[in-house]
Amino acid sequence: MKIRTATIDDLEMIAAVEAECFPAAEAATKEEFAKRLQHYSDHFWLMFEGEKLIAFVDGFVTDEADLTDEMYEKAELHNEHGAWQMIFGVNTIPACRRHGYAGELICRAIQDAKKQGRKGLVLTCKDRLVPYYAKFGFVNEGVSDSAHGNVVWNQMRLIL
Numbered sequence: 412m413k414i415r416t417a418t419i420d421d422l423e424m425i426a427a428v429e430a431e432c433f434p435a436a437e438a439a440t441k442e443e444f445a446k447r448l449q450h451y452s453d454h455f456w457l458m459f460e461g462e463k464l465i466a467f468v469d470g471f472v473t474d475e476a477d478l479t480d481e482m483y484e485k486a487e488l489h490n491e492h493g494a495w496q497m498i499f500g501v502n503t504i505p506a507c508r509r510h511g512y513a514g515e516l517i518c519r520a521i522q523d524a525k526k527q528g529r530k531g532l533v534l535t536c537k538d539r540l541v542p543y544y545a546k547f548g549f550v551n552e553g554v555s556d557s558a559h560g561n562v563v564w565n566q567m568r569l570i571l
């Protein structure tokens with residue numbers, strides 16, 4: 412499997428994978444991804460099987476320690492010199508799940524954040540995924556302020 416960062420040319424594929432992975436209320440739209448790619452395409456980690464995008468991880472960098480709903484929409488808040496690599500999305504298409512692909516992308520994001528001298532990574536997730544992210548070293552900080560998609564989210568942090 413090939414892993415690389417993104418360019419604006421990947422927009423269609425990224426939006427299609429997102430729509431396959433999340434209910435409409437939680438999925439980022441194509442317009443949102445266009446803004447994200449414009450501001451932080453180097454903070455997308457894409458996995459390809461041949462030419463096909465099968466999984467990706469994305470999120471911007473900020474000095475804010477906690478992940479807020481505003482961050483999902485306001486790509487312009489990305490700060491390339493910030494302390495924390497946020498993780499907004501972790502997606503693998505249904506046909507390719509349980510092969511460790513999301514795990515590989517998470518490890519790559521951790522590796523890059525380390526190389527870039529970040530303090531760590533922050534994500535939010537539903538209860539059922541807390542043990543999954545804990546395997547990579549993320550620690551659950553409890554319920555986050557996020558009301559994204561009307562779901563209860565836990566904030567988890569990995570300190571490098």
Ligand SMILES: CC(C)(COP(=O)(O)OP(=O)(O)OC[C@H]1O[C@@H](n2cnc3c(N)ncnc32)[C@H](O)[C@@H]1OP(=O)(O)O)[C@@H](O)C(=O)NCCC(=O)NCCS
Pocket residue numbers: 432433466500501502503504507508509510511512513514515535536537540542543
């Ligand atoms: C959550 C999600 C990203 C996981 O993607 P994935 O590529 O299947 O992830 P992995 O393969 O790394 O891990 C998934 C499970 O498969 C297991 N697994 C990994 N490699 C495996 C293998 N070779 N054989 C069998 N199981 C394996 C992992 O241990 C993990 O098990 P666990 O859930 O019991 O911890 C994917 O299910 C998804 O896109 N879901 C919808 C969107 C979503 O909820 N995203 C998370 C938002 S916080």
